[in-house]
Amino acid sequence: MVDLSVKLGKLQLKNPVMTASGTFGYGTEYCDFIDISRIGGIIVKGTTLRRREGNPYPRMAETPSGMLNAVGLQNKGVDYFIEKINPVIKDIDTNFLVNVSGSTVDDYVITAEKINELDNIPGIELNISCPNVKEGGMAFGTSCPSAASVVREVRKVYKKELMVKLSPNVTNIVDIAQVVEAEGADSISLINTLLGMAVDAEKRKPVLSTITGGLSGPAVKPVALRMVWQVAQVVKVPVVGMGGIMNATDAIEFLLAGASAVQIGTANFIDPTVTVKVIEGIEEYLKRHNFSSVQDIIGALEV
């Protein structure tokens, strides 16, 4: 038997595979296909203080080895999550983390406070990196002072696992990671989507209603790996890697680069069973290489 469990800040995960926010709904969407309690952690859809309608259709463009989305944090608000969703998921044996987003620091703080009251939710992922909303979102994650202020204020009210999700749309992601760590983040997840654009030449129009959107899928994997590697070199808190993971080999690459856990996002759209396949694939890899624990390969890249 190999030990797949990992410690992630204040969290203990049964394995290092998590789902990325906005790609796995509330988890229940996938119950016909897999036993979602096998997953190490589920990051639920981006949640804001108030209901958001999101951006107009079209919100998605398929691109080479990836896709652009401009959903714009459509969600029914934190109270809806607390009243309608949490009772449904609370007995499922995995770590549910709520991805929290906001337009102002106060929005983030109030939303985090409300989720802090939920006994069964062991953590939040602070989304300071959504590229698809005009106000807030990525704006917080692209400068050190604003990233520092939102993490500092949320840290004051939120006592459990505080994971902070970084934007790749910055000049130096290491600077942001260090600031976030200094303000008390328990872990850092990266990368959110890369800002991109698609054009319909025949119509001479942008494909997305918002013109620009967030790129995800295998196309971003080399960028994500590089950033995870850079950040893992300098921070002491655990790093959660994501960006274009389609299979176990991709996930292992992130672990080797220094990620203590990974998140699977876009791949869920193509194979709703991919999370379980990745968990099994990591286990098979560890056995094949005679490792007794997944901890043995975290940051084990030989350079």
Add this chain to the structure above:
Amino acid sequence: MKKFMLDLIVKENKQLNNQYSLLILTSNDDLPEMLPGQFAEVRVDDSPNTFLRRPISINFVDYTTNELWLLVQIVGDGTRKMCSLKPGEILNLILPLGNSFSLPENKTDQLLLIGGGVGTAPMLYWASYLKNKGFEDITVLLGGRSIDNLLQLEDFAQYAKVITTTEDATHGEKGFVTQHSALQTEKFSAIYTCGPTPMMKAVAAYATEKNIFCEVSLENTMACGIGACLCCVTDTKKGHVCVCTEGPVFNITKLKW
């Protein structure tokens, strides 16, 4: 309804013309129950420009022969790859997805099914389903640019009275489906339609004006097909809802058309 991810076997690939193929799929196991209006998300492998699954309407299901039919129009690389599949090859599908058309109240209701182009696909299964449920007065109105865009006319004729329009007058009445004389002479009690958005909007306007029950099947671009990604939304009076889970079939009174 429980959703499945299945590897189905290509039993036959009938090229209807240079734009359309009819894929007849089967399985060693019994196919799950599927309803008219529902769709499948089809995985396309070995196509360099195709990353996501392709949402394809359920064209017809025959439980006696354990066959699922998909009508595929070549639009891009993904559908071209699907249309070149050979018997014996495997196709991975997630199904059944979405809601279904609403069964009319009375067996004597005068029903009109309108399909445009590849939008006719869900109408064949719906027509057969209605006929099997004992509905007698079913008219299928198919429209296209030319006779090449009118599909499965003989299949439809087994279940319904078939009338057509073409823009170039190569089959049936000349013009668009909404210009067909039957819309003036007949008194339909329900209309179901799928096809290009301008066509469906014109049908919806006609139904609204005549105060006729009308359902449309939307074909928004999708990623997941199961309500997780929130990419395929349409704007309704309740706000943005996913076409893949709350649709693809919508009563026109719910849409902001």
